[in-house]
Amino acid sequence: MRSERHRDPITQKDLARMAGVSTATVSKVLSDSPSGIEISEQTKDKIRQIAREMGYTPNASARALRRRSYETVGLYFPRSYGPWVSSVYSELTRHLSYELEKAGQGLLIMMAPPVETEGKVILPRFLEQREVDGVLLAHHVSEDLLSVLASLRIPYVMLNCAAGFKYLCVDPDDFGVQIRAMEYLYGLGHRRICFVGRSLYHPSYRIRREAYEIFMRQHGLQPYVVLSKKEIQSGFSEKFAELAVEEICSQPELPTAISFYNDISAVALYHALAERGFQIPRDISLVGCDDIPESALLRPPLTTFRFPAQRMATEAVSMLLNQIRDPKARFPSIRCEHEQIERGTCGPPREPLSGLPDLFNGIPNG
Amino acid sequence: MRSERHRDPITQKDLARMAGVSTATVSKVLSDSPSGIEISEQTKDKIRQIAREMGYTPNASARALRRRSYETVGLYFPRSYGPWVSSVYSELTRHLSYELEKAGQGLLIMMAPPVETEGKVILPRFLEQREVDGVLLAHHVSEDLLSVLASLRIPYVMLNCAAGFKYLCVDPDDFGVQIRAMEYLYGLGHRRICFVGRSLYHPSYRIRREAYEIFMRQHGLQPYVVLSKKEIQSGFSEKFAELAVEEICSQPELPTAISFYNDISAVALYHALAERGFQIPRDISLVGCDDIPESALLRPPLTTFRFPAQRMATEAVSMLLNQIRDPKARFPSIRCEHEQIERGTCGPPREPLSGLPDLFNGIPNG
DNA sequence: CTGTTAGCGCCTTCAA
DNA sequence: TTGAAGGCGCTAACAG
Numbered sequence: 001m002r003s004e005r006h007r008d009p010i011t012q013k014d015l016a017r018m019a020g021v022s023t024a025t026v027s028k029v030l031s032d033s034p035s036g037i038e039i040s041e042q043t044k045d046k047i048r049q050i051a052r053e054m055g056y057t058p059n060a061s062a063r064a065l066r067r068r069s070y071e072t073v074g075l076y077f078p079r080s081y082g083p084w085v086s087s088v089y090s091e092l093t094r095h096l097s098y099e100l101e102k103a104g105q106g107l108l109i110m111m112a113p114p115v116e117t118e119g120k121v122i123l124p125r126f127l128e129q130r131e132v133d134g135v136l137l138a139h140h141v142s143e144d145l146l147s148v149l150a151s152l153r154i155p156y157v158m159l160n161c162a163a164g165f166k167y168l169c170v171d172p173d174d175f176g177v178q179i180r181a182m183e184y185l186y187g188l189g190h191r192r193i194c195f196v197g198r199s200l201y202h203p204s205y206r207i208r209r210e211a212y213e214i215f216m217r218q219h220g221l222q223p224y225v226v227l228s229k230k231e232i233q234s235g236f237s238e239k240f241a242e243l244a245v246e247e248i249c250s251q252p253e254l255p256t257a258i259s260f261y262n263d264i265s266a267v268a269l270y271h272a273l274a275e276r277g278f279q280i281p282r283d284i285s286l287v288g289c290d291d292i293p294e295s296a297l298l299r300p301p302l303t304t305f306r307f308p309a310q311r312m313a314t315e316a317v318s319m320l321l322n323q324i325r326d327p328k329a330r331f332p333s334i335r336c337e338h339e340q341i342e343r344g345t346c347g348p349p350r351e352p353l354s355g356l357p358d359l360f361n362g363i364p365n366g
Numbered sequence: 367m368r369s370e371r372h373r374d375p376i377t378q379k380d381l382a383r384m385a386g387v388s389t390a391t392v393s394k395v396l397s398d399s400p401s402g403i404e405i406s407e408q409t410k411d412k413i414r415q416i417a418r419e420m421g422y423t424p425n426a427s428a429r430a431l432r433r434r435s436y437e438t439v440g441l442y443f444p445r446s447y448g449p450w451v452s453s454v455y456s457e458l459t460r461h462l463s464y465e466l467e468k469a470g471q472g473l474l475i476m477m478a479p480p481v482e483t484e485g486k487v488i489l490p491r492f493l494e495q496r497e498v499d500g501v502l503l504a505h506h507v508s509e510d511l512l513s514v515l516a517s518l519r520i521p522y523v524m525l526n527c528a529a530g531f532k533y534l535c536v537d538p539d540d541f542g543v544q545i546r547a548m549e550y551l552y553g554l555g556h557r558r559i560c561f562v563g564r565s566l567y568h569p570s571y572r573i574r575r576e577a578y579e580i581f582m583r584q585h586g587l588q589p590y591v592v593l594s595k596k597e598i599q600s601g602f603s604e605k606f607a608e609l610a611v612e613e614i615c616s617q618p619e620l621p622t623a624i625s626f627y628n629d630i631s632a633v634a635l636y637h638a639l640a641e642r643g644f645q646i647p648r649d650i651s652l653v654g655c656d657d658i659p660e661s662a663l664l665r666p667p668l669t670t671f672r673f674p675a676q677r678m679a680t681e682a683v684s685m686l687l688n689q690i691r692d693p694k695a696r697f698p699s700i701r702c703e704h705e706q707i708e709r710g711t712c713g714p715p716r717e718p719l720s721g722l723p724d725l726f727n728g729i730p731n732g
Numbered sequence: 733c734t735g736t737t738a739g740c741g742c743c744t745t746c747a748a
Numbered sequence: 749t750t751g752a753a754g755g756c757g758c759t760a761a762c763a764g
Contacts, residue, residue: 740758
């Protein structure tokens with residue numbers, strides 16, 4: 001009795017005719033709205049039965065038009081992501097997509113407009129045309145966009161934006177993780193610790209770097225941030241690694257440990273350091289942050305910190321959906337705790353801590 | 367004169383009222399349909415002007431309901447992607463999203479249902495509810511799903527599926543690239559070449575492996591595929607690397623070169639090999655495939671092959687959009703050529719090619 | 733408990 | 749060259 005080809009999808013009208021009821025009844029039964037309770041169990045069953053047999057699926061456009069809701073959220077990405085960063089975010093996308101699916105929501109990818117148009121805010125089509133009920137903002141985003149979002153009354157949640165508690169955010173505890181990394185290295189006996197990272201303009205970078213500097217000063221140590229000048233920041237990881245290692249090696253006193261802004265930087269420098277003859281962790285200890293998959297493959301594997309990506313996705317999704325359901329309610333932002341992944345790139349500094357002069361330690365090609 | 371808050375979005379009716387014309391006229395002008403030519407330039411200008419001033423944007427749901435088209439395509443991903451693989455695909459997503467945006471199309475992420483439900487085909491909601499005009503299938507996909515897609519008359523294009531010319535595909539030239547890799551290693555003098563890869567069930571793996579075996583046999587050499595037994599395939603890359611290197615080292619004759627199914631495997635084994643004392647490329651030459659970003663960071667950096675991801679995305683999108691526009695038309699599949707990225711992991715074999723006995727060469731911990 | 737009615741915003745005849 | 753009318757599929761309000 002079922003048509004082989006769904007050339008014309010079945011509608012509620014069809015079901016109504018077959019069940020001998022009105023379309024309104026069908027609608028009440030099949031939409032999960034609370035008004036459905038006024039229907040007799042018998043009718044409900046019959047309609048559901050027929051719907052199943054006929055392979056009925058609601059027309060999302062019609063539903064959205066009528067309900068003024070889309071059961072879809074947007075994921076807003078800056079366009080500028082390179083392959084490295086995007087690999088971190090693809091994991092996030094996976095988790096978000098999974099969480100949203102569980103909640104019956106779709107995920108629409110929205111890439112930011114190209115940078116040429118900066119200044120005036122250009123909304124991606126799906127925001128303009130209101131095809132989403134809310135937006136997840138991954139990475140940081142301009143104030144202008146936020147105010148447009150607000151004026152359009154589109155709920156949003158920021159993810160990994162380090163934008164502060166002014167907004168609804170799900171963020172890693174950037175400050176905390178950096179302090180923890182420093183305590184760890186300091187506890188091992190390191191004093192000449194430098195900080196290396198590339199994403200100079202990411203709020204997370206700034207927070208971690210600040211935590212690093214505060215820690216160093218509090219312990220009477222001189223902070224040293226490698227490649228902190230913006231001119232050097234462009235280009236690819238290979239080039240970045242070269243420059244960073246060169247800068248490190250040209251210091252009068254070599255560091256005994258490096259705290260990296262993230263694993264990407266750590267992996268980038270890892271081989272360049274080894275090539276210069278640094279034995280890890282004998283000559284230098286390394287700590288990363290984020291636990292990207294390749295970190296575990298290094299030999300020795302990278303000691304790093306991990307944030308609960310899965311949980312952050314879950315939280316962000318539920319915050320957004322709550323916000324959509326009740327636009328007036330205010331929810332607290334969330335800052336996620338890190339977990340230390342202790343592997344093989346850290347050890348005590350090679351030289352004794354006792355007050356010996358910090359002589360050059362004979363690094364080849366240094 | 368413009369409302370500060372768009373609490374009620376402007377509709378064509380509003381515009382019609384303001385311009386003193388009917389909604390039909392507004393629709394004709396603003397929809398890019400060919401019927402718009404019947405309107406006088408003057409009226410057109412006036413309407414467009416007002417629309418711009420009022421910040422009118424069409425309601426996508428209403429438009430979709432009426433036109434039965436959504437200006438949106440789905441991207442179908444298997445759920446099982448781990449972080450490694452997803453990093454490769456996130457690049458693809460970026461390119462696809464960009465291409466689609468240029469064409470005014472949205473991108474909806476559709477994750478496959480969990481594997482538990484295998485057997486019966488479960489369509490993701492957005493396919494069922496027809497919220498997309500077509501689908502891009504990344505990675506390979508079950509025959510069942512394809513037949514459902516066909517019966518629903520939803521156009522699709524397969525990307526990286528190695529599904530053969532039976533379907534509309536955009537694929538890398540798996541066979542060609544593997545032969546090229548072999549020719550290269552063979553040309554350097556290598557004879558004991560083994561093949562390493564993890565994705566035993568991916569059609570691309572099978573094709574490349576087959577090309578490897580054919581090449582070896584044609585040259586009178588014994589093929590050797592490492593970790594070809596499926597029991598060992600589960601687990602993470604670290605474990606895989608351990609097992610693979612162990613298997614390689616336990617051979618009576620060590621290989622002088624490894625051809626990897628992909629860069630992921632190559633990167634995974636790289637450090638494990640180095641740890642065993644292999645000097646690359648002195649003791650062993652390595653060739654990868656795909657050119658993932660971390661390949662360039664290894665020291666020496668990995669020699670590999672690259673496929674034009676950007677172009678593949680462009681092609682796939684244009685094929686799909688053409689198919690959507692004209693469902694009856696048949697387009698040819700596309701197989702993309704590789705480009706060799708020669709870096710530092712290949713050299714001639716260490717031992718002379720002359721008929722000396724293949725003695726164990728003194729690898730530590732071997 | 734169920735049916736009738738009236739749109740959501742847009743587009744497409746068909747008529748003027 | 750333009751307008752009036754109807755309907756895409758669904759749902760909410762109001763009657764029975």
